[in-house]
Amino acid sequence: MSTAAFPAAVLPTQQIGSEPTSGPSTEQLLELSMGPQHPSTHGVFRMNVVLDGERVVRLKPVFGYLHRNHEKIAESETYLGSMPYTDRLDYICPLTNNWAYALAVEKLAGIQVPERAEYLRVIVGELTRLQNHACLVGFLMQDMGCSGTPLMYAFRQREMVLDLFEALTGARMMCNYMRFGGCRVDLPAGWLDQTKKVLQQFPRFLDEFERLLIGNEILMGRTQGIGVLSKELAVSAGISGPMARASGVDYDIRKVDRYGIYDRFAFRVPLGSHGDVYDRLMIRVLEMRESLGILDQAMRDLPAGPIVDPKTKIRGFRPKPGEAYGRIEAPKGELGFYLISDGSPNPYRYRVRPPSLINLTVLEDLCLGHNVADIVIILGSVDIVLGEVDR
């Protein structure tokens, strides 16, 4: 990264209530409310769009249609009692949410995690990344009007991974798998072999996908140069995860923080150079390939041993007063938990740093000047889950 100073501040392009600065008079503009029930918004998300013909001149996201008061409820739950709620934040990838929360509590209370548990966390975490990215690519193709097939293929892969989760944790989606200082259960017999089988099929799925789509003229015409996010804006707006890396920001928390045991694995961090929708799509495909590599290494090296730190108290768990911020590289970006303990069994303050919400900060900047149909794919390429946006 260059050492030149960043531009003073990258400000919101237009302020609410102000007339669009240039272009036709207000009578010619059309106001359109997309959502909260709209097939392309991936849930209950709403955008107030002002259009000049087909061109977007203003866009204001409206949040809160899935505001489920997770943070308030957590203040009256015990620390462990919030673990199942984290599953429901980003409900496509429950296991990474568990991980981020467990990591924050472990920082708060100074808990060590046994080696085997760390490996298990990496394995389920990377499996989660695989199925999240597969789903994202499927949904994004669906948004582009490629109805059915890619999403169907993606869900076929996802179902295989969900079967693994179900065998391991007992639930397809709401896994509630991690505990402070380790994991809840050890692998059932034959799980690793089954996982290897599933993973052997994955490269074929990716190859097929790439053959189908990546060199596809229509796809390139539809996505290249659309929704370009500059590196400076990405950093200033707190964009994280694959979206930031598609804009060339070299920042992967797995490499920077080296939380858990990520320093033991060899993997590359794919970076984009244009920051458009096409790059964001490709980053996901490349990340899936890297995840496959990490999974191979983790399953090869998996040691024997305990899966939870025996010294950790489950009942009557009361961390000493203090606070901690723990974060991981979730499939959608930096997922952090900020906890304040006052010495009681419930956290005094419990805050989720939601990557989906913060990645939407730049939505207006990305959409300005593009057509209505492009809003849909730009939103799709951000990769949001409303449970996490609104919490």
Add this chain to the structure above:
Amino acid sequence: MDLEKIKSEVEANVPGCRLETVANPSPSVQHSLRLDPEHAVAVATFLRDAVGLRFDFCSNVTGIDWPPTEVSQKVKVRRLVEGVEQEVDEVQKTTTPGSIEVVYHLFSIELKHGPLVLRMSTQDRDAGVHLPSLTHVWRSAEFQEREIFDLFGVVFDGHPDLRRLLMWDEFVDHPMRRDYIEPDDFEYEPTAHDEVLRRAQQHQSETRPADEGGIR
């Protein structure tokens, strides 16, 4: 990075600012730096731009409610008791006004360090809830400060678009405050008692005639 070093560097470069380190006793050892609201924007800009610090990535912004606390102290006072002047114990109560604290977690993408934790507090929880907005320094604060405005009721001066983020516009409360009272939700178990029973009786008398089990 050493917090004391950052503190002295900031103090040398932003004249007049008052900083204070806040120790964090937990094993996470993430200590924080308390800013004074008047110089917050200048300090934040310096932290973002200074060579060697470059906290260009504001990751997390959040609020914490500290409601008023009552501290009771026992003091000895001389007073007339039954005609005789005596020394008696008396409990004196002092109330602190409480405040809302806003916390910023900063990282550096360029130099790959962090977190640096900044804190600011409002004067109280009613009228003095104004703080400067740091959205112009880090754009990522935009939605998060709106969320704090919505749920905690902190007014960020200089924010480009300060509206409620999650609740609807007609809503008047700030639900993440600790003294927020939820509206009645008509929920009670079949064997209600005490307060819940009273509420149940109230609902039934409102909605059902007496011969159907309602109580008048």
Add this chain to the structure above:
Amino acid sequence: MKRVDETLKSELGRQGIFTTTLQDLYNWGRTSSLWPLNFGLACCAIEMIATTMARYDLARFGAEVFRPSPRQADLMIVAGTVTKKMAPQVVRLYNQMPEPKYVISMGACAISGGPFKQGYNVLKGIDRYIPVDVYIPGCPPRPEALIEAFMALQKRIDAQQLTGTNRPRHLNADEPSEFAVPQFGAHDLQPAKNPAVWNAPLVQISQTGNDGSGKN
């Protein structure tokens, strides 16, 4: 209307004579092509999507055509948490659907608020505002459970009569087909429930003998 003798009907069918009643035809038409509204609220919606995909294949039940517009749909699957901010929109969507219309309340949240019941912005069950035909518990219900709900709904439709006092709502001109849309209030939705659809559950309280101890 007299029911056709079932044994006679099957006997005739074996002889190559097809008999039916208007009612059977009418119910058969409605059962075999339920068009759900393409409408997901939260986590449960992901399981709903999974149900329509190749593995669980909802198309086997004639319900794979998810319509993005309420005007073309006749089944609303309330899949996920209904927040207070979303509730008016859900009711509005329901009102926009043409009769005959049905509602499946999918998951703990849509039934009662589920795990988020204590939340200040969570509606404690969509049946406070619109009538629900089938409830499926679960968090989330598995795809098999959603299929079970479809079959339950189809059985229910099959058993409906064209005339008589227990005829379905849409054949009864006196029954409403639209329900009041709640408004955003200062603290809560206004009204907090629709008394035409839902009332606070009854608690059996004898007026005199209850001392609040729970023993009557």
